[in-house]
Amino acid sequence: MATQHPLPAVVTVEETGSTQQDLLAAAVDEQRWPHLSGIRALRQTSGRGRAGRTWETDRLAALTVSLVLRPALPVQRWPWLPLLTGVAVVDALAAAGAPAALKWPNDVVLPARSEAPGWGRRRKVGGILAEVLPGGRGVVVGLGLNLDGEPPVAWATTLAAHGCRVPAEDLLDAVRARLSTLLASDPDGWREVVAQRCVTIGARVRVQLPGGREAGGTAVGLDEVGALVVEDADGGRTAVTAGDVEHLRTAPEGR
Incomplete structure (x- = not known):
C-alpha cells in the first residue's frame, strides 16, 4: 500500500489583489513552494477569470485560492491539470452533498430549476484558471468557489443556496487530497474520469x-x-x- 504523505501548507492571507498573481510571482522558488502548496485569501479585491475577465466577490463569501502543481508529467499532459482540478472540486462537493458538475473548460456548476441564457438549467458556482509558471517550472491553478451571499450575475449561484454550508477550510482540504490522488493516477484514465463529470458532453x-x-x-x-x-x-x-x-x-x- 502506498504511503499517504501529508500535503504542504497553504498560506492564508487576510486580503490581497489576486492569489493567482501572488503565487505566479512567488512560486519560482520551488523549495519554498512545493507541489500542491498555495495561497488562500480571505478577501480578494482583483480576482481574474479566463481571458482576463474579472471575478467579483464583494457581495460573496468565497473560497479563493491558488495552488502550484508540479506533477511528474510531460508537458503534453498539462492541459489536463485544470480539468482534473475541476474533477477534484466536483468530487469534494459531492461528498459534501452538493450535486456539482463540470462545464468545459473551467466552470463548476450546480443544477437549477429555470433556464438561463447560455447556461441551460445550470448555474456557475465556481471557476478555475490555470497558468504556466515562468520557465515551465509548474502550473498555478486558481480556484474560486461561491460559498454564500449574493452573486453579481443571474447565471451564478452559491453553495449555501443549495443547502451546502461546508467550511471553506474543510472544502479546500478535500479538494487538495482528491487532486493529489488524481495526479498520481494513470493518465490513460483521465479522459474517462473527466468525461463522467462533464455536463457539456452530449449538449x-x-x-x-x-x-x-x-x-x-x-x-x-x-x-x-x-x-x-x-x-x-x-x-x-x-x-x-x-x-x-x-x-x-x-x-x-x-x-
Missing part, C-alpha cells in the same frame, strides 16, 4: 473563437489532450482547446 453548444469565428454543434467528447470535440450538423468534427475558446454557451436545445 448542443456554441463556441466563440478568436477573430469572431464560431463553431456550433454537439459536444461529443474529449480528445487525448482534453480538447472538446464538437460535431456539426454535417458530421464534421472540430477539436477546440481551452486556450482558443473565448466563450462556450449551451444552445437552447441543450441541458
